[in-house]
Each structure stands twice: as C-alpha cells, then as structure tokens.
Amino acid sequence: MSTQIPEQEAEAESSAEAEADASAESPQEKRMAKKAESASYRDAQKKAQEEIEAAERAVQLKVFRYDPEVEGKQEPRFDEFHVPFTKGMTVLDALMYARDHYDPSLTFRHSCRQAVCGSDAMFVNGQQRLCCKTQMSELEWPVRVEPLPHQDVVKDLVVDMQHFYDQMHSVEPYFQGDENAPSGEEQKQTRENREKIKMSTRCIWCGACMSSCNIAAGDNEYLGPAAINKAYRFYMDEREDQEELEEHRLRILEQEHGVWRCQTQFSCTEVCPKDIPLTEHIQELKREAVKNNLKFW
Amino acid sequence: MYEHDVIVVGGGGAGLRAAIAAHEEGADVAIVTKLHPVRSHTGAAEGGINAALREGDDWELHAYDTMKGSDYLGDAPAVETLAQDAPEEVIQIEHWGMPFSREDDGTVSQRPFGGLSFPRTTYAGAETGHHLLHTMYEQVVKRGIEVYDEWYVQDVAVTDEDDPNERTCHGCVAMDIKTGEIAGFKAKNGVILATGGPGQAFDHTTNAVANTGDGYAIAYRAGVPLEDMEFVQFHPTTLPSTGVLISEGVRGEGGILFNAEGERFMFEHGYANNEGELASRDVVSRAELTEVNEGRGFEDEYVMLDMRHLGEERIMDRLENILHLAEDFEGVDGLVEPMPVKPGQHYQMGGVETDENGHTCIDGLYAAGETACVSVHGANRLGGNALPELIVFGARAGKHAAGADMGESKIETGERGDIEYDDTQMPVQPGEAGISGAGSATAAADGGAVTQDPTAVVEREVEAERERVEEMLSKEEGVKHSQIRERLQKTMTQNVNVFREEEGVKQALRDIRDIREAYEDVYVEDPSRTFNTDLQHTIETRNLIDIAETIAMGALVRDEFRGAHWRKEHQERKDEEWLKHTLIGWHDGEPQVFFRPVILEGENKTYEPKERSY
Incomplete structure (x- = not known):
C-alpha cells in the first residue's frame, strides 16, 4: 500500500473495469505495479518525511x-x-x-x-x-x-469477532481429502494448483473484508468474503478431488446467503491487506455452481 | 468451574497439535488461550520445517546436525526423537491440507538452511508458520475441540507439597478478557503449557507483543525448574526499525550479506569460510555485530542482505512474503535494493524443563513448544527446527496427557538424581525474597494451606487470583506497568544481549532487583472489567521480570562461550566443566541454580563434542 490517494484511484479504476473483465489485473499484479510506482514515490516521500521531522x-x-x-x-x-x-x-x-x-x-x-x-x-x-x-x-x-x-x-x-468466526466455521473450513492416503508419503499437488490456491491461503482472518461489505452489513447470515474465500481454498485444491465433496462444498456456497448475494462491488478486494482477489474468487465459485447445476439438466 | 480431561494453554502450533493429539487419544480436551488461535505467533514463522524426507537424508543426519548446532548441549534422546518423529509429523500435516511449496513432480519442496548437511527444510513460501498454524486450527475446528479464546491464564492450580516433585497439577485459573470473569479450569489428566516465547523481555525482538512467556513464569513459580535460560537466539536478519524477521530462507536461496565496505564479510573476514551466510545463527549474528562494532556497518547499526541476484521469478515463487515485509516495514524494495538487517532477539532455547513427552517434574503439568526445554536446541537452535519441535513434542505431550502409554522417558526432570548445586555469588539477592508482600497471592501455589482435593486446589487458586486482581485494581496511584516493562527491556538489551560481559550481566541483575521493587507499586489505571488490557499487561510484566532474571542468572553462572552464549571473559567452550544444563528452581521465591549433565548417549551412538566450525 503506498498511500491513501493512489489507492483510491486504483479503487475507482478497478471498479470501472470490474464489470468488463474481473480478472484483468490481479491485486498481486497491482501491488507489483504499485511497487514500481512507489519507488519513485519513495524519494519524494523521503524528502517529505525529512521535512516533517524537521518541523518536529x-x-x-x-x-x-x-x-x-x-x-x-x-x-x-x-x-x-x-x-x-x-x-x-x-x-x-x-x-x-x-x-x-x-x-x-x-x-x-x-x-x-x-x-x-x-x-x-x-x-x-x-x-x-x-x-x-x-x-x-x-x-x-x-x-x-x-x-x-x-x-x-x-x-x-x-469489536466482537464472534460472528465473523461463526461464518468462517460454517463453510467446513478444513481439508477433507482422502483419509486413506498412503501414510508415510505426501499427496501430490502440481505447482500450478498450489499457485491457484496460493492467494486464497493467505487470509489472516482480520475481518476487514466483512466489515467493508454492504451486503454483509444488511444480511447477517451472508457468509461473507472471507468465509467464501476459505471454501474456495479447499474447493480449488486438487488434493480434495472427490466429486461428491465438491458438490457438497458448492451446496454450502450456493445457499440463500451464499455466493449469489455478492454484488461484485469489490469493496472486500480493495481493503484486503493480503491482496487476496476476493471478489474474483467469489465470481469463480458462482461459475462453478452454474456449471455444476447444468450437469443435472 | 470448567472441567476437561486435558487443558491446553495457548493456541499456537504446539498447543493446537497437542490438543489434536489428545483428542485423537479420546480425551475431552480444551484450549484456553489469550489470543484467538489464528493470532498466535507461530503464524509469523517464515522459513520452514526440517524433516528427513528424502533419499540421501535420514534422521541420524538430522540428529547430528541438530546436536552440532546445539553446541553439544542438546539431550540426545530429545534430539533423536525430534529427528525420528519429524518426517511422519510433516506428512501428517500435509495430509491435513497444508499448502507446501511443490516440486515439478508434485512432491513437497525442501531447501537448504543454516547448519544443515542436507536441504531438508520443508516450506510453504516464506510463510510456513502461517500455513502450519491455520492448517492445524482447521483440524481443531473439524474435531469440534473447545476453544476458550481471549481467556488469559494467570496461573496453574498445583498441590502444595514441599517437594515440587511430589506436587500434582489439577488445572488452571483464567480470566475472560472480554468480561473480566475469573474462573477455574479443572483438568482431570493434565495441563499443557504452550504459551510461546518470552521475547518481550527484550526491546528489539521478532516476537509478538503477546510473547510474554507466561507459561515459563507460571511453571517456574509452581516449582518446575527453568532450564538453560541463558541461551537466547538472536536472529541475524531482522529489520532495524521494527525487529520484523527476514527469513533465513533468503540466505538459504542464495542471499548474501555485505558490510559498508562492500565486503562479503562472512567469507572475507573469516567468520565461516565454508558455509558463509549459511553458518549457524549465533555465528552470523556475532559476525554482523563485530562488523558494526569495528566500524564497517551502515549507520553504525546494520549490514545489508542482498537477494536481487536471485531474480524476480525465484523471489516471487519462494520469497514473495519477504518483499512485502521489507516494503511495508522498512520501505525497501528487495527486488531493486539490498535490505538492511541486524540481529534481534528471536527465540528462547531454554525453557520449562520437560522430558521427551513434555512432562515436567510436577505430575499432570506439561510444557511444549518454545515454552519447553526438552532439550532439543541446547545452546543454539538451527533454523527450521522450531516448527518440527512444535508438532513433534506438541503431539507427544498431548498423547501423554491423554493417557497414552509412551514408555519410560530417558530424560530426568526435577531437582533430583545426578545434580549439583551452584555457589556463584549473585550481586543482589534474586527472586522476590525480601520484598514485602510481593506475589503473596501466587504463594498459594508454592505453599500455604494443605489440600489434596483437586476441586479445592483449583478453587483456592481461583480465590488467590481474584484477590490479586482486586488488589491491583483497587490501587489509586502508582507506577504504570509500561514504564517498568520498558526499563526491563532496556537493561536486558543493553546487558544480556549477543555479547555479554560479567559486569553488564551483574548490572542487569541489580536493575531487575530495582524493577521488582518498582513493581511493588504497580497499579492498573483502567478501572473497567471489560477487556482490560492494562490489567492483563500488568500481570504479564510480572512474568517477564521473573523470566528475565533467570536469563541473567544463567548468563552470569555459565562462564564459558557456547552456542548463543558469548562471554567476554571466557572465550572458549569448556567441555570439561560445562557439558551440563543450567537449571533454576524457584524455591518459594528464592531462586536456586543447579546443574544436570547433558545426555550425549544416543540410540546408536554417542555424540562426541567436536569443534563447531561452519
């Protein structure tokens, strides 16, 4: 995060582009771009800081x-x-x-x-x-x-975090892979798949996203961005590969207060201190849910 | 009063693993923790988990490296248990979904780390601890293990026989931080202390604000000796302004250190001609400070760590978190410039004396993780050996407390057996003896009325803690704990740091005496029962004083240079005299130093002390 002002600019841009193409630029890429930007920024900032110090x-x-x-x-x-x-x-x-x-x-x-x-x-x-x-x-x-x-x-x-924890716990936030995986040997996971879930595993449960979300504010039962992201982390993990389990996870996410409540306002994504593309993850799960439902038609 | 079979105090790596293990043994287990588990400082561990998983590596090599790293002060049964159990434990957490970094063939990645003869550090980016913590918390949720989060454990409830070896622990007393309620927790089988490190005894530390070493102080005052407390690890690469840790993984991946003259000093000044930057942590920390002290540092304070040559792709793949930390907390972009680093307090090798099952000399009282001293790390911990310790000894303590048969332990505990007493003259009387009224409430754990009934033991302790809190809240004026804590941190950082001199350490002990006296007048300004962090921090500060004193006492007594303990007047390792652990017993407020020989006889071989060069 460089400063408040560029951050707000980024917010305006991304909300505008969001509808068109949600995956145009990941928060991580944004962050790297910002890094370059902040390098030149830093020099100016250093000066400004010195002035501040001088003024005590x-x-x-x-x-x-x-x-x-x-x-x-x-x-x-x-x-x-x-x-x-x-x-x-x-x-x-x-x-x-x-x-x-x-x-x-x-x-x-x-x-x-x-x-x-x-x-x-x-x-x-x-x-x-x-x-x-x-x-x-x-x-x-x-x-x-x-x-x-x-x-x-x-x-x-x-603040009382209990509601946040309850929502996190409600998505079965634990690995449910093969319990009979051979002992003494790790399960295999491709680098690509690890990369796929990487950002989602960075969540630190700070609750910033939930607090920023208008939908969560109006619907106390809404799972919220963090919990949905947690479910994403397991749903996308190829080590949890049983079809039944995937459907089970989607059922939890698809319920009345699940993914469909999200109106892609991107406020969660904007405030996430770990740059997790929360809105994107929610959108991806919506697509998965649609695909899954079509299967039965 | 709450009741469970096993109570785990602390929700970090060791506590969570212990709870899961106890649960798997069929025990009704609960975690009581002052933070919500995911806030625990295990989450800040970056580098990785040592485990001999691959062909060409085996547990004996891991044990050998660990023993050498410990400067021959680790106990062989503990070291070998760590090395033997680590692979299975690592595979177990992988089966629980831990997102390890991966190789092209889908197996978990391992990388080189300081002091290791084989690249056996398993990792998940540069945020291994975060993933380990969350993976285990997920398993706790899955099992429905009860968590009392934001409950601050003030003391354990222990019977009051004169000899600590005959005492029994029946539970603990905790305060619900949100409401101020003080309640008893009765534990039918045992209490496991897994409260993390005591880094807040120093002012430049990688430790969290919550790392106030509560478990050490609680066990110590209940009668369990603290072991090898003089061995404090100062991590060579922390950011100068905040103490934020820059993982050893940076050097493991090929990062280099240089001084203000552009010299790669680890080689050019001969600190470690073979291993260079990847020498053991104590070696690198001393090298850095020597460079600074001899005028070759930057701004007389730090050296530089450079990883630019690794290239953006590799950095992003394996060390991305480091970029964010350097940017957010030092304003430096690790892709385009080197990062300033200096040594900072990082890890306490010593701790609550336990055997290889986490058991202390008090029946029903356990310790695991950084809080415990099994002892695996001896005089210096190798990078990547803290996380396996958490899961290996957390699991063992949990199982043992739940009643599993673990066989007879090889490591003796308590003030008994082959011990000798120390007669070093302390510059002032340590402990609280001589101070009127100090710790009168906690004295109940050390003596007082005789009772054996478990419920009565817990109730009595609840009463004692309630009184203590009332007394602190009722004072209208006095000294703020924050001033006391600051004085303590300053003297420890000035006098019991990387380089230690006799006079400095004595000064620290005198200062601690004054600080204890100042604590007599401590008062809690916040009158509220609701989320009173002023009250909590005041209690924590008392714990820090007791712990800091044991660190300084051990540092004075041990007149040799071993591992992380450097003494100006004693520049060599004295194996004839010092192949023994320093133990300090509380003795109702009067600390007593004694020693027990280190165990170098392993399962298949005896570890012969050799010169430790890297």
Missing part, C-alpha cells in the same frame, strides 16, 4: 472511545492524542504510544506487529486497514481511528 510535528490522533461500564465512556466519544511523530511510525505504533504514555485504558487488539496475526484491522480515516502496516506518513492528519464498522463494539477499538 506531533501527529494528532482522534480515537473512538467506549466502555459499557465506565462512567463517562458509556456514551461513545472521540479522544484526541498528540503523539510525537517518528520516521516509519505506523498507526499501531501511534496507538501504542498514546496508550503507554497517556492513557493505559486505551484498548485495542494487536500482537505480531507484522501483518500476519490479523488482530488490528480498524477503520482508519474512513477505510478498513491493518494498523500495523499503515504508515502515519501516508495518511491525512489528524488520523481518525475507529473500530471496524458493522460489528458490535466491545470497548474502544475492540
């Missing part, structure tokens, strides 16, 4: 606060924190600084600090982002941090 500016954070049992916090409010800016500071760094130096009751989930545990997806300046991999220098200041929308807030920036 403090970042202003506006943070959502709520605690169901503490007087004064029962009504949601925004608190302001002024955090000394340092080069390379992420939104998570800023939150930790505010907590450790000003207000120990400031509450948010975080752990690995390197975009793999998926704990710190939040709503930053109006978009779902992973705080640990979002640079403060790439955001417009003051930076507004809120809990993920469309989920119940437990406290401050912590």
Whole structure:
C-alpha cells in the first residue's frame, strides 16, 4: 500500500473495469505495479518525511472511545492524542504510544506487529486497514481511528469477532481429502494448483473484508468474503478431488446467503491487506455452481 | 468451574497439535488461550520445517546436525526423537491440507538452511508458520475441540507439597478478557503449557507483543525448574526499525550479506569460510555485530542482505512474503535494493524443563513448544527446527496427557538424581525474597494451606487470583506497568544481549532487583472489567521480570562461550566443566541454580563434542 490517494484511484479504476473483465489485473499484479510506482514515490516521500521531522510535528490522533461500564465512556466519544511523530511510525505504533504514555485504558487488539496475526484491522480515516502496516506518513492528519464498522463494539477499538468466526466455521473450513492416503508419503499437488490456491491461503482472518461489505452489513447470515474465500481454498485444491465433496462444498456456497448475494462491488478486494482477489474468487465459485447445476439438466 | 480431561494453554502450533493429539487419544480436551488461535505467533514463522524426507537424508543426519548446532548441549534422546518423529509429523500435516511449496513432480519442496548437511527444510513460501498454524486450527475446528479464546491464564492450580516433585497439577485459573470473569479450569489428566516465547523481555525482538512467556513464569513459580535460560537466539536478519524477521530462507536461496565496505564479510573476514551466510545463527549474528562494532556497518547499526541476484521469478515463487515485509516495514524494495538487517532477539532455547513427552517434574503439568526445554536446541537452535519441535513434542505431550502409554522417558526432570548445586555469588539477592508482600497471592501455589482435593486446589487458586486482581485494581496511584516493562527491556538489551560481559550481566541483575521493587507499586489505571488490557499487561510484566532474571542468572553462572552464549571473559567452550544444563528452581521465591549433565548417549551412538566450525 503506498498511500491513501493512489489507492483510491486504483479503487475507482478497478471498479470501472470490474464489470468488463474481473480478472484483468490481479491485486498481486497491482501491488507489483504499485511497487514500481512507489519507488519513485519513495524519494519524494523521503524528502517529505525529512521535512516533517524537521518541523518536529506531533501527529494528532482522534480515537473512538467506549466502555459499557465506565462512567463517562458509556456514551461513545472521540479522544484526541498528540503523539510525537517518528520516521516509519505506523498507526499501531501511534496507538501504542498514546496508550503507554497517556492513557493505559486505551484498548485495542494487536500482537505480531507484522501483518500476519490479523488482530488490528480498524477503520482508519474512513477505510478498513491493518494498523500495523499503515504508515502515519501516508495518511491525512489528524488520523481518525475507529473500530471496524458493522460489528458490535466491545470497548474502544475492540469489536466482537464472534460472528465473523461463526461464518468462517460454517463453510467446513478444513481439508477433507482422502483419509486413506498412503501414510508415510505426501499427496501430490502440481505447482500450478498450489499457485491457484496460493492467494486464497493467505487470509489472516482480520475481518476487514466483512466489515467493508454492504451486503454483509444488511444480511447477517451472508457468509461473507472471507468465509467464501476459505471454501474456495479447499474447493480449488486438487488434493480434495472427490466429486461428491465438491458438490457438497458448492451446496454450502450456493445457499440463500451464499455466493449469489455478492454484488461484485469489490469493496472486500480493495481493503484486503493480503491482496487476496476476493471478489474474483467469489465470481469463480458462482461459475462453478452454474456449471455444476447444468450437469443435472 | 470448567472441567476437561486435558487443558491446553495457548493456541499456537504446539498447543493446537497437542490438543489434536489428545483428542485423537479420546480425551475431552480444551484450549484456553489469550489470543484467538489464528493470532498466535507461530503464524509469523517464515522459513520452514526440517524433516528427513528424502533419499540421501535420514534422521541420524538430522540428529547430528541438530546436536552440532546445539553446541553439544542438546539431550540426545530429545534430539533423536525430534529427528525420528519429524518426517511422519510433516506428512501428517500435509495430509491435513497444508499448502507446501511443490516440486515439478508434485512432491513437497525442501531447501537448504543454516547448519544443515542436507536441504531438508520443508516450506510453504516464506510463510510456513502461517500455513502450519491455520492448517492445524482447521483440524481443531473439524474435531469440534473447545476453544476458550481471549481467556488469559494467570496461573496453574498445583498441590502444595514441599517437594515440587511430589506436587500434582489439577488445572488452571483464567480470566475472560472480554468480561473480566475469573474462573477455574479443572483438568482431570493434565495441563499443557504452550504459551510461546518470552521475547518481550527484550526491546528489539521478532516476537509478538503477546510473547510474554507466561507459561515459563507460571511453571517456574509452581516449582518446575527453568532450564538453560541463558541461551537466547538472536536472529541475524531482522529489520532495524521494527525487529520484523527476514527469513533465513533468503540466505538459504542464495542471499548474501555485505558490510559498508562492500565486503562479503562472512567469507572475507573469516567468520565461516565454508558455509558463509549459511553458518549457524549465533555465528552470523556475532559476525554482523563485530562488523558494526569495528566500524564497517551502515549507520553504525546494520549490514545489508542482498537477494536481487536471485531474480524476480525465484523471489516471487519462494520469497514473495519477504518483499512485502521489507516494503511495508522498512520501505525497501528487495527486488531493486539490498535490505538492511541486524540481529534481534528471536527465540528462547531454554525453557520449562520437560522430558521427551513434555512432562515436567510436577505430575499432570506439561510444557511444549518454545515454552519447553526438552532439550532439543541446547545452546543454539538451527533454523527450521522450531516448527518440527512444535508438532513433534506438541503431539507427544498431548498423547501423554491423554493417557497414552509412551514408555519410560530417558530424560530426568526435577531437582533430583545426578545434580549439583551452584555457589556463584549473585550481586543482589534474586527472586522476590525480601520484598514485602510481593506475589503473596501466587504463594498459594508454592505453599500455604494443605489440600489434596483437586476441586479445592483449583478453587483456592481461583480465590488467590481474584484477590490479586482486586488488589491491583483497587490501587489509586502508582507506577504504570509500561514504564517498568520498558526499563526491563532496556537493561536486558543493553546487558544480556549477543555479547555479554560479567559486569553488564551483574548490572542487569541489580536493575531487575530495582524493577521488582518498582513493581511493588504497580497499579492498573483502567478501572473497567471489560477487556482490560492494562490489567492483563500488568500481570504479564510480572512474568517477564521473573523470566528475565533467570536469563541473567544463567548468563552470569555459565562462564564459558557456547552456542548463543558469548562471554567476554571466557572465550572458549569448556567441555570439561560445562557439558551440563543450567537449571533454576524457584524455591518459594528464592531462586536456586543447579546443574544436570547433558545426555550425549544416543540410540546408536554417542555424540562426541567436536569443534563447531561452519
């Protein structure tokens, strides 16, 4: 992710092209293109950052606060924190600084600090982002941090993830290949097939996609992009090759609150911190479902 | 009170594997974890899983490499068990759907790693841990194993005989982070501690914020010795600004290190004339810091790791994740420029003393994974040996706790048998002895009222933990835990780092004494019961203090240079004197150091200590 502004441009472009050809450019390719773009960007950015440091500016954070049992916090409010800016500071760094130096009751989930545990997806300046991999220098200041929308807030920036986990669990998110595969020997998988499922296996369960999805917001039973992607990961894995199993997986996906709910708005794909082409995967499963149903005609 | 046959504390690789194994043995097992399992730090492991799968390789070679890597401080039965069980365990997780990287013929790929005589590191891109963690969590979901996620385990419930070897563990006490409820978890068969590493004792670490070594401190205060704690691995390639790990896989695939003078110093300065960048981690970390200390570093801080020559295709295929990490956390594009790297705390070789079934000297109390010291890694862990340890010893602990007959263990535990006591003079009295009131609540686990009834033991511990929490919440003012933790991290990083000097280590022990005293005045500012991370972190900080102290004590006592433990005043490995493990028992708040000989007699041969050169 280079900056907020190019990202929004990319979003506008991809939504426009999306209907025409969903697979024109994968998020991964986009990312690589962005990398080139960001190289020249970086020089300019370096300068800008040095200027910022020279000015010794403090970042202003506006943070959502709520605690169901503490007087004064029962009504949601925004608190302001002024955090000394340092080069390379992420939104998570800023939150930790505010907590450790000003207000120990400031509450948010975080752990690995390197975009793999998926704990710190939040709503930053109006978009779902992973705080640990979002640079403060790439955001417009003051930076507004809120809990993920469309989920119940437990406290401050912590949301209840249970519904997300329930949806993930509902698609039988586990390998159901041949239980009698010869022991002492691995199952074979082609490089192509591993590549086919690679992006889908990168999901870190951060919930950013689900939170960004309008459909999920309006239909609590909708499986949602992450769960469908999880099912995709197994459906497409050639090591799960029994026909019955494939049909079983499609039945789960095809139900009333499954793949057909997706209206290809691409919001999930845009916010995914792991660049998983979620919308594309959902579309592919729709095609698989159609193919499968035609078989019986 | 919740009740299960087996309680697994921690939902990372070792915990998940233990739970699955216990479940397969027919036990009613539950996982109690302060993070949701998929948030565990196993997910950050990048490089791979060592297992002798292929023709030309065999478990004996793997065992030999591991023993050599350990600088002859691994116990042969543990090392050989790891090497023997790893292939089957790797195949097992492949059968559970693990998306390993593949060869053209569809078999799983393996690559070279530091200190290995055969390319036996099985991997899934540069995100092997992520896939391992998710694959095993999927199996936990499949089996319907109960997971209490975001429950923070504060202590185990152990009977109170004077001799720890006679104690029994009946469960644990945990706090539901979301509501603040403190509840007992009774375990009919056993409790398995799989809480990961203690990296937060240092300030530049690849470890997660959650890696506060809770399991070490809990077992230690319950009476289980901590073993070989002075052996801390500093990974040679972490990003300077954040400590984010850059996998050894980069060097395994051919990445090179150079200094500010453009020299490929591993060869040009003779640190490892044969293996170069792929020498063992301790060797490479010291080489880097020597370069920096002698003025050949970049910005007096780091060296460069270059993988550009591998080409975009190979990098994208096998190391793509590294590109993203370097870009996101250091602003560097690994395809067009070298990546700055420096050593960072990465892994704790030592840990809770267990036998090869994960069992401690306390009946019903187990440890597995990084938390445990079986001991496989001895003085230095080889890259690619942590993940097989998780699955091999996680599975064994799970099976044993569920009641499977595993035969008699060859590794002795507890303060008994062939041991000798240490008489090194500590600069200050370690432990909490002498501090009024400190840990009064936890003392219940170490002594206090005599009871044998399992339910009563758990209930008593629940009461003790409730009191402790009430006390912390009721204080109106004091010191913030974050200040205390910062002081601890600073002194550890300054004094008990890659290079250790006697005076520095003593200073760390004095600082830790002061820090303990400061902790007497710690207070929790957040008054809420709901998701009170202030409270949780405050409890964690206490655990870090106890662990950091054992690291420093071990570092002072061991006056030799072995593996990751370098002492300025003692520049050679002293096999005559030091082929033994350092153990530290808590003794009701008064730490006692003792030693047990290392076991070098393997199944078919005895491992003769040789000079370790790469």
